[in-house]
Amino acid sequence: MSLREKIDNDYKNALKSKDKNKISTYRLILAGIKDLDINNRSGPDKKETVDEDIKKLLKKMIKQRSESIDIYKKNNRSDLLEVEQGEVNILSSYLPKQLGEDETKKLCNEVIQKLGASSIKDMGKVMGELKKNHSDSLDFSKAGSILKEILNK
Numbered sequence: 001m002s003l004r005e006k007i008d009n010d011y012k013n014a015l016k017s018k019d020k021n022k023i024s025t026y027r028l029i030l031a032g033i034k035d036l037d038i039n040n041r042s043g044p045d046k047k048e049t050v051d052e053d054i055k056k057l058l059k060k061m062i063k064q065r066s067e068s069i070d071i072y073k074k075n076n077r078s079d080l081l082e083v084e085q086g087e088v089n090i091l092s093s094y095l096p097k098q099l100g101e102d103e104t105k106k107l108c109n110e111v112i113q114k115l116g117a118s119s120i121k122d123m124g125k126v127m128g129e130l131k132k133n134h135s136d137s138l139d140f141s142k143a144g145s146i147l148k149e150i151l152n153k
Contacts, residue, residue: 003051025090032057062091096136122152
């Protein structure tokens with residue numbers, strides 16, 4: 001079953017259970033996928049929307065929600081915070097499990113050792129290697145701050 005079919009089935013189940021929060025989140029996801037379809041059909045590079053495109057969309061949506069969550073925390077808006085957190089949980093359920101802080105740090109150290117990176121100037125090489133091999137499982141904002149910390153020593 002493709003990612004699109006899975007999201008569609010979950011949307012239909014949310015409609016049946018009348019869960020308003022889930023329904024609105026799935027509608028946002030499906031609207032984003034439709035936009036992707038339209039963009040992929042038009043322009044010089046016509047292609048079919050694949051699971052990788054949908055994963056990128058979901059990551060982008062999670063990043064947007066995370067930024068909103070930070071703002072809501074600063075302004076003590078727990079009502080809005082809960083809604084955004086619920087959306088992040090639904091969006092995250094369709095992505096591979098992200099590595100935690102410790103695993104990310106360990107992976108960064110391994111890649112630094114492998115490439116022989118020694119200064120902040122090598123950060124691009126290290127990030128390139130991480131993206132090539134671990135694009136699904138890494139949170140690159142987390143990895144970036146860890147790399148800065150390690151390479152600035």
